[in-house]
Amino acid sequence: MKETLSNDEGMMELRIHAPKEFSFSENLKYLSRSSNECLFDIVDQKIYRALVVENKTLLIEISAMNETELTVRFPGRTAPMENQVKDAVCQYVRHWFDLETNLLPFYELAQKDPLLQKPVSQFFGLRNMGIPDLFEAIAWGILGQQINLTYAYTLKRRLVEGFGEYIEFEGKQYWLFPTADAIAKLTVDDFADLRMTVKKCEYLIGVAQLIAEGELTKEKLLNAKDVKEAEKMLTNIRGIGPWTANYVLMRCLRFPAAFPIDDVGLHNSMKLLMQTEAKPTKAEILKLSEAWADWESYATFYLWRLLY
Structure with missing residues (x-):
């Protein structure tokens, strides 16, 4: 309203x-x-x-x-x-x-879950802050591959200020994320000042071209029969692996069962809560997350919040 x-x-x-x-x-x-x-x-x-x-x-x-x-x-x-x-x-x-999103069912299951009790109590009312634009969401996922969050923000700023537009108000600039159409027209050489790997530049241009040509859209992904089909549609694109695909499905497409199970931050958060020396194995994570069915996305986001 x-x-x-x-x-x-x-x-x-x-x-x-x-x-x-x-x-x-x-x-x-x-x-x-x-x-x-x-x-x-x-x-x-x-x-x-x-x-x-x-x-x-x-x-x-x-x-x-x-x-x-x-x-x-x-x-x-x-x-x-x-x-x-x-x-x-x-x-x-x-x-x-x-x-x-109605978070009541998530909070009800979290109150009984040994891993989720602390984060939902500490961050009650937190929402999975989205990235509504598909190209921005995928680009952020690509930029963050295999680097720490601090450097990912640095790369994003270089990309935005290098190829985005801005409006000015009272002497301050407010930037817009570059459009897929703008990035689709670039070459790898155009990214030289960003000091980013050649492969990441190629990935960004490739995704931008798919979106600019209408081959990749939010509507097509949302029309997938389930989260696994949507994940496969994304991982078929060069530069998008399971982690990036699930990140996009979480933050942009709002698939509740999206689950970046190989995420290092997720592992570290679970290790912290379990007070163990070693990170949990994939089999252990699958077992621990059984109760999160259709809430994997929010469970991950709240566990991340303990670290970031």
Whole structure:
């Protein structure tokens, strides 16, 4: 549900109501985990990011009246806004914060699970923060392959500032992730300043070309009969292995059973909670995760949160 209002300054704003199993502050903490984030800024408990909706580039500000009521404002804009633009902004915010998912069943199973009890208690209200754009989600997965998270953020910033666009407000630049169309036209040599491996450059260009040509779309992936078929559709693409595929299925496509079982962070989190010297084996992980059926994605996200 949303309302269109004007504040005391005449700025247009939207109100988005979230489920009671949502905490704006917990999600804000998660979004604040890297000081090198380049696609949004957080200032005074408010999120600022550029967004393209209905072929219009906007700057949005997201804050919270309380833990479960979001306010979206449009700094610098006082002119009336078309309903389809407002609806698209609301849809983006709801997808980004995963507000459509009913977390009650997950919390009920987690309270009885020896591995999930601690993270769901510590981070209650945290949502699987999404990456609504398919190319951005796959690119982030590719950038993060076989490197630590800190360097992945560095590569993302180089990619965004090298090939993305931005809007400016009050002397500050707000960047947009490069489009698949833009990256599809590049060659490996164009990536030289990014100091990224040749293979990653090739992977990014290849995926961008598939998306630009309409061969790879969210709709096609969502129409897969199950998560395994969707995973196979992605792993058939050069540069996308099971980890990257499941990451994209988690963060962009919202497949609840997506499970990056080979993820090092997942292993380290489970090792931490189990207080063991060695990381769990794949067989042990499969056994421990039996109770997570159709919630593997959220279980993974909460376990990651203990580390990141």
